[in-house]
Amino acid sequence: QSVLTQPPSVSAAPGQNVTISCFGSTSNIGNNYVSWYRQMPGTAPRLLMFDNSKRPSGIPDRFSGAKSGTSATLGITGLQTGDEADYYCGAWDNNLYAVFGGGTRLTVL
């Protein structure tokens, strides 16, 4: 069981928008930055968002991140079939370890 809680799956049609939620606690999300990772089948994870809402270079502005209290959200606008992947949130915990969510499978219908 993961420390951070994500919905197991979300789905939407191409062109639509979707949000993925991530719930934690005061020891992780509540007092630390949130990061998001995307993992395509059979490949390594890739950083999608850091410091709650900052995009690494090469990540389009269709992707956005936000944090409020002990929860965070990843938003994707204008869904494309290539966005189908597993998405993970992550954060550092003040108990001196990193934590991840269980992952959300995004299906573009």
Next chain:
Amino acid sequence: EVQLVESGGGLVQPGGSLRLSCAASGFSFSDYWMHWVRQVPGKGLVWVSRINSVGRTTHYAGSVKGRFTISRDNANNALYLQMNRLRADDTAIYYCARGYYYMDVWGKGTTVTVSS
């Protein structure tokens, strides 16, 4: 090109040991904290350990503390994970990743299978 390449995975019996390596290139390795993260195929990411840039500060997940040791050789741009007293539930793909509290570069992973 910034790159991390893991090696050293394989099949090991329960109770055995294995040492994973991660070769870094394309960036100043000695400037960065490094992590090991593992993943059972089809399951989620699980953080294992991290080490600071000079190798003096380490942190471990509770499930591996006392059994695994993270270390690094900055002269050779290498990160290691010594895994002892391996158990079946250590079976996973092991990724090395660069970063302090988030991981901005990941290797492709090396597979560890603990089975008799």
